[in-house]
Amino acid sequence: MKVKIHSLFEYLLETTDAAPEAIVGFSLSASPRLGDYLADLDPAQSLDWNGRDFRGLPALRDHVLAQAGLVGICTPADVLITAGAAEANYLALMQVLQPGERIVIEAPGWPQAEVLARAKGAEIVKVMRAEAQGWRLPLDRLAEAVTPGTRMIFLTNPNNPTGDLLSAAEVAEVVAIADRVGAWLLIDEVYAGLEWQGPRAPAVAGIYARGITTGSVSKALGLQGLRTGWLICQEAGMMRDALILRENSSEIMNIIGEVIAEVALRPARYAEALARARAEGAANLDQMNAWVAAQERLTWVPPKAGLIGLGRLAPGIDSAALARFLLAPPYRTFLMPGQAYDLPGHIRLGVGGGAAVRLEDGLDRLGQALRDWRF
Numbered sequence: 001m002k003v004k005i006h007s008l009f010e011y012l013l014e015t016t017d018a019a020p021e022a023i024v025g026f027s028l029s030a031s032p033r034l035g036d037y038l039a040d041l042d043p044a045q046s047l048d049w050n051g052r053d054f055r056g057l058p059a060l061r062d063h064v065l066a067q068a069g070l071v072g073i074c075t076p077a078d079v080l081i082t083a084g085a086a087e088a089n090y091l092a093l094m095q096v097l098q099p100g101e102r103i104v105i106e107a108p109g110w111p112q113a114e115v116l117a118r119a120k121g122a123e124i125v126k127v128m129r130a131e132a133q134g135w136r137l138p139l140d141r142l143a144e145a146v147t148p149g150t151r152m153i154f155l156t157n158p159n160n161p162t163g164d165l166l167s168a169a170e171v172a173e174v175v176a177i178a179d180r181v182g183a184w185l186l187i188d189e190v191y192a193g194l195e196w197q198g199p200r201a202p203a204v205a206g207i208y209a210r211g212i213t214t215g216s217v218s219k220a221l222g223l224q225g226l227r228t229g230w231l232i233c234q235e236a237g238m239m240r241d242a243l244i245l246r247e248n249s250s251e252i253m254n255i256i257g258e259v260i261a262e263v264a265l266r267p268a269r270y271a272e273a274l275a276r277a278r279a280e281g282a283a284n285l286d287q288m289n290a291w292v293a294a295q296e297r298l299t300w301v302p303p304k305a306g307l308i309g310l311g312r313l314a315p316g317i318d319s320a321a322l323a324r325f326l327l328a329p330p331y332r333t334f335l336m337p338g339q340a341y342d343l344p345g346h347i348r349l350g351v352g353g354g355a356a357v358r359l360e361d362g363l364d365r366l367g368q369a370l371r372d373w374r375f
């Protein structure tokens, strides 16, 4: 079956030319510039592919294991460098899931798994996160949903869009739930490194044979445009299947993405960049919390991790209508309506993007638009 458009992407496509003056809801840290890396790049670098390994530059795969806390647990053979976490998710979902098989996903959640599972003709079972429970993943419901025959569980940790974070004990419980029926468990960790409450959870690829960890340099490091991420799994058949699908789509990684990501993930440089991103993210979240507290028509559950969370609108305000109202003059501010997550009474709030998104102006304008809103 064809891959169909999702409302999240539909809204991004529709609004690409809107040229907003501010953005509220950006999910990645401020992006570095190419110039930040020039001193570490070799002008003689060949622009052929890396020529060494179809799975990605060996040094980069070592760094990936180090940042995921998997040194001595997984080997570089368990890592495939991909075009972002998006491609890593794609390769795993498309190769693991067959028509009619069951996949259990979370809602609200990152829409990619649902879109691809639908195209595959899989049976989709959703486990709902409830706002009244702080958007926690209800593990009892997950256990009920994962029945014999369930082929895969797909989760994001930290969660997009709520910013909820599973603890190590909860990840272990999810592993036990998956293991009971032999299901694959993919945990997308694209926001890892930006935990505000509690430590980063262990990567599932290190604790479960059928665990798949995906991630990238896009979010905490702000390097989305490099299109460089990874898939980690100890099961050799899975890695081979992913490699085969990639050979028949983009074949190999882009060398510039690999080379710059290798520099960005060198331990000292990574630690410094992460410290900067964390300081900026924490300061912006403080600002956002203070701003939300002053709003009469908006509340939110602050994210436990990552740079985004969901704002709840006063009853009667439709999120899609508000997003369009806000994008038009005089506000000219972009935000993602909750319709993208099947939550029309919510908006996606976020604090990433650095100076380029003019967060403070965006919040002023959103505040004004909420006050100007007529029911």
Ligand SMILES: Cc1ncc(COP(=O)(O)O)c(C=O)c1O
Binding pocket: 027, 083, 084, 085, 086, 087, 110, 156, 160, 188, 190, 215, 216, 217, 218, 224, 228, 229
């Ligand atoms: C949960 C989640 N997974 C994957 C992606 C895609 O990230 P990447 O740029 O690494 O492909 C995103 C991007 O927003 C995301 O939120």
